[in-house]
Amino acid sequence: MMRRLVVLLISTALVVIGVSFTATAQDMSPAEQAAAAVDQRKSLFKTIRYNLVPIAGMAQGAPFNAEVAERNARRIAVMATMIPEMLAVDTSDFDNIETTALDSIWDNQDDIAVKAQALIDNANAFADAASTGEMAATLGAFRAFGGSCGNCHDTYRVDND
Numbered sequence: 356m357m358r359r360l361v362v363l364l365i366s367t368a369l370v371v372i373g374v375s376f377t378a379t380a381q382d383m384s385p386a387e388q389a390a391a392a393v394d395q396r397k398s399l400f401k402t403i404r405y406n407l408v409p410i411a412g413m414a415q416g417a418p419f420n421a422e423v424a425e426r427n428a429r430r431i432a433v434m435a436t437m438i439p440e441m442l443a444v445d446t447s448d449f450d451n452i453e454t455t456a457l458d459s460i461w462d463n464q465d466d467i468a469v470k471a472q473a474l475i476d477n478a479n480a481f482a483d484a485a486s487t488g489e490m491a492a493t494l495g496a497f498r499a500f501g502g503s504c505g506n507c508h509d510t511y512r513v514d515n516d
Contacts, residue, residue, distance in 0.1 A: 478503070
């Protein structure tokens with residue numbers, strides 16, 4: 356029941372954000388649309404990161420909380436459905452926009468969709484493991500889940516570490 360409520364709330368919020376962006380995009384210049392697209396991307400990825408940080412902490416030895424692990428992974432799975440859409444707007448022609456996306460991303464939208472689906476699948480598998488309450492099984496599923504993020508970052512994001 357809680358899982359469905361979380362998914363419903365996140366889905367509703369994402370629809371509201373998408374509708375408001377679409378409505379305002381019609382009145383923007385191409386540069387303003389590109390800047391708004393980057394802001395939307397950054398917001399999505401910051402929210403994904405916000406939900407991933409506690410999980411990563413557990414994988415690194417913080418106290419295990421199966422409920423938080425499952426809830427946050429399910430949230431990430433829902434948000435990951437938006438990744439291809441958020442990365443569809445090519446902003447490479449606008450030099451005044453700060454982004455960590457590599458230009459190669461715009462020519463590889465099919466691969467972005469594949470990588471986003473892998474994140475969705477691995478986040479759900481991790482959440483399923485967490486739902487058992489078994490720490491070892493849950494943390495065992497973390498490598499594939501975390502690796503889904505890294506696979507896309509390694510290919511399409513500026514390495515600023």
